[in-house]
Amino acid sequence: MPEILLFNKPFNVLCQFTDEPQYSGERETLADYIQRPGFYAAGRLDRDSEGLLLLTNDGVLQHQISDPKHKQPKTYLVQVEGDITPQAVKQLKIGVELKDGMTRPAVAKKINEPKWIWQRTPPIRERKNIPTSWLELTITEGRNRQVRRMTAAVGFPTLRLIRTKIGPYQLNNLQPGESIMQKAQS
Structure with missing residues (x-):
């Protein structure tokens, strides 16, 4: 079974x-x-x-x-460096050009920092003059380090990445x- x-x-x-x-x-x-x-x-x-x-x-x-090829959607909470812009979120939704080709469109939205998330050990690096922001991102591909490369390509490097869903399964x-x-x- x-x-x-x-x-x-x-x-x-x-x-x-x-x-x-x-x-x-x-x-x-x-x-x-x-x-x-x-x-x-x-x-x-x-x-x-x-x-x-x-x-x-x-x-x-x-x-x-x-x-x-089964295209299981995977959802991530992503903390990025900087205050992510509507234009960057729109680009993630359309698709991002990476070295290995264009990504499929993603479901992306800026969110408030989730209150339920545990503290990471060690904590992410904090910079006094650079804010961070969060987004929820769902992709249907599984390229190597894809989410990190996508956020970097739109100008907002990933600081923390937490997968919350794979297909019907949830954290x-x-x-x-x-x-x-x-x-x-x-």
């Missing part, structure tokens, strides 16, 4: 169960949080990103979730390092 594990990946945790030998014991991996044999990550989340990561014990389901109130088992949704 396919099962799916929703995990809130903390900042600085590798999205794999083992690390390269030269870093043995120096960096946290999924094995520091998840002790379920036969479960594997369905997709990736960069070490410097936080939030929802799905793991499953079913190879077909893993493929459906992680394969870009809800899981705290960093916590996980919950769910039935797989079709």
Whole structure:
């Protein structure tokens, strides 16, 4: 029976169960949080990103979730450097030209800082003269570091990136390092 594990990946945790030998014991991996044999990550989340990561014990389901051709929408809360402009948000909605081509249109909106978000350890770098702002961004692609590259391309570098949704699965109130088992949704 396919099962799916929703995990809130903390900042600085590798999205794999083992690390390269030269870093043995120096960096946290999924094995520091998840002790379920036969479960594997369905997709990736960069070490410097936080939030929802799905793991499953079913190879077909893993493929459906992680394969870009299935276009699972992924939603992120993004803290950017500067006060993001309406023009930048509009450009994210239309699509952004990156070195590897134009992105698909995204769903993007500027939001207030979410009150429910946990403090990051270590905290983001703060600059006295440069404000930060937040946006919610939903994409249907999975290019390498895509959200970070998109916000940088419109002039607002990402400081913090938290994935909150993948398809029908949501982070809800899981705290960093916590996980919950769910039935797989079709």
